[in-house]
Amino acid sequence: MKKVAFYTLGCRVNTYETEAIAETFIKHDYELVEFDEFADVYVVNTCTVTNIGDKKSRQMLRRAKRINPESCVVAVGCYVQVAPEEVEKLEDVDIIIGTKDKGKIIELVEEFERNKRKIKHVENVMSIRQFEELEIDEYQDKTRAFLKIQDGCDRFCSYCLIPFARGPVRSRKPENILKEVEKLASNGYKEIILSGIHVASYGKDLKDIDLVDVIEMIQKVDGIERIRIGSVDPTFFSEDKINRLKNIEKFCPHFHLSLQSGCDxxxxxxxxxxxxxxxxxxxxxxxxxxxxxxxxxxxxxxxxxxxxxxxxxxxxxxxxxxxxxxxxxxxxxxxxxxxxxxxxxxxxxxxxxxxxxxxxxxxxxxxxxxxxFIGKTMDVLFEEYNDGYYWGYTKNYIRVGTSFNKDLSGQIFNVKILESRENKAIGRVEMEVK
Known part of the structure; x- marks a missing residue:
């Protein structure tokens, strides 16, 4: 069985896309291993938000080739899209793929293995109008699932390359969103995090639907207990949208409102x-x-x-x-x-x-x-165990730890907050939330 390893830089959308690509490899009988292990294929999902993202992307591509000089090293994503010639010059990279056609990665790897010639697959994203479907059946994280529902950005902030890396706004069809949410719910996921390059733009290219409509739709799916949204432009939140969100019981009251500066x-x-x-x-x-x-x-x-x-x-x-x-x-x-x-x-x-x-x-x-919140009892969805504590998040995104005599992972419990410690909360389990 061939082995594949991944390294992801950047945002939640990249995390989602890496999960989807990894699942494609698994379905083609690859074994998924850690990035610092010996593998036949290494995939680095790059980021270009900062110069540090570019530098880190190059470092990881070089590291992969050092681990296995005979491996196929794939650079994919935003850094590749905006600087394809620069990435193509890297001797350690065998395949470069932009932000379009990530679903074709298997056939490109197979082509490289046949011909042993560098492959460049970077297209003009500014002309793309269709959302590229990359479905996920099985996440590595068993409690929360990032769900990409939107791609592209048309804001053109003066400091940002992302519109050039991702192209115009494209929204995922609501029926495809619902289908994936139902599948995730059936696999035991309790929280959905709606993600996009500019998720507030969802529906701009569709008819009679927006981000709140999608949240209202997911609210009806049995098994999903929480719905969270990623970074949202503050201009999205009209009084009407705020009031509609208030009536969605599963919606998490945690808003990441990008400000960037407090000076007009x-x-x-x-x-x-x-x-x-x-x-x-x-x-x-x-x-x-x-x-x-x-x-x-x-x-x-x-x-x-x-x-x-x-x-x-x-x-x-x-x-x-x-x-x-x-x-x-x-x-x-x-x-x-x-x-x-x-x-x-x-x-x-x-x-x-x-x-x-x-x-x-x-x-x-x-x-x-x-x-x-010290002294209050709050619902916590637990995710992991380390340093003697089970850790999870409240609906309003406070990280909470507690010691307990059984595995809490993937379950929601009422927890009384007892103290604050290094900007985390420590609490005592009161009861499981049914």
């Missing part, structure tokens, strides 16, 4: 389509509507032209709005974007300093958020 001048240069005041109104509406709501975000520091005054506005805005978690990124110039050509690029030392300040603020805000 910076947001304008980023080509973001909202102001800080509009963002604040959405946050307030969500807090009024959902009990125990968790709102998380992404922040970029050191964007071109970000002055000390602009950063101070961001820091003040974040201090006042009290989000439950922030992911802090230092701006990384991407060749081919408008931001990379902007004057007044910020020094790395300044980015580092600003990043450190926001990371410290994030630790404080996250601890304050978790502390609000």
């Amino acid at each position: 001048e910076t947001l304008k240069r980023m080509n973001r389509h909202y102001t800080t005041e509009e963002y604040k109104i959405v946050v307030e509406n969500l807090r009024k509507t959902f009990e125990d709501v968790s709102i998380t975000t992404d922040i970029i520091v050191g964007f071109p032209g970000e002055t000390d005054d602009e950063f101070a506005k961001t820091y003040e805005f974040l201090s006042k709005i009290n989000l439950s978690k922030m992911h802090i990124f230092k701006y990384s110039p991407r060749r081919g974007t408008k931001a990379a050509e902007m004057k007044e690029q910020v020094k790395e030392s300044i980015k580092e300093n600003r990043s450190h300040k926001l990371i410290e603020l994030d630790k404080k805000l996250e601890e304050e958020f978790i502390n609000k």
Whole structure:
């Protein structure tokens, strides 16, 4: 039996696509092994959001060939799509595939094994109009399943290459979404995480359907206990959509609202389509509507032209709005974007300093958020065991650990939160949720 190994960089969509590709190999009688083990085929699903993503992608491709010089090494995904010539020059790579036709990977591997010649399969994604189906029957994670329902982006933020890597918005047909959800439910999955490159755009290319319609549809599937959504643009959340979501019992009150900056001048240069005041109104509406709501975000520091005054506005805005978690990124110039050509690029030392300040603020805000739930009893879907604790997540995405005398994995229990420890919660099991 031939062996195949995978390494995934980047977002949840990449995670989903890797799972689907892995399943294709398994169905063709390959054995799935860890990436640092000897394999016949290595697949690296690349990321190009930052320069670090590009660099890491190259490192993993080289590492694969060192483990087995006779292996077939496949580079696939966003980095390949935006820099095909650069990836093609890497001696350690045998097959390069962009973000289209990932489902053809087996036949391309078979072609390489016959001819032993490098294969380049990168097409123009800007002309694609159809969602590429990559179904998954069996996930490695037995509790939560990422479900890709959308691809592409038409926002063209000035710092981002993703629209060029993924092409225009394409939505998965609702009947195909429902079919996969039902299959996942029958295999014991309790939580579905709806993912996409710009998931709020779901339905833009279809007729009379949007993201909330899909959530309402999944709500009716027996066996699915939770529905969660990935990162969503704040402009999506009209009062009507918020009220509809409130009536979906299985919907998780956890919203990842991408902000990027707390300064309107910076947001304008980023080509973001909202102001800080509009963002604040959405946050307030969500807090009024959902009990125990968790709102998380992404922040970029050191964007071109970000002055000390602009950063101070961001820091003040974040201090006042009290989000439950922030992911802090230092701006990384991407060749081919408008931001990379902007004057007044910020020094790395300044980015580092600003990043450190926001990371410290994030630790404080996250601890304050978790502390609000000490003494409360919350539903926790347990996933794994390590360091003497079973770990899982509440509906509002607090990581909770508990010690127990039987395996809790894949089950939902009522847990009383007893303490906060290193921005995680520790609790005591009260009873199983039937």
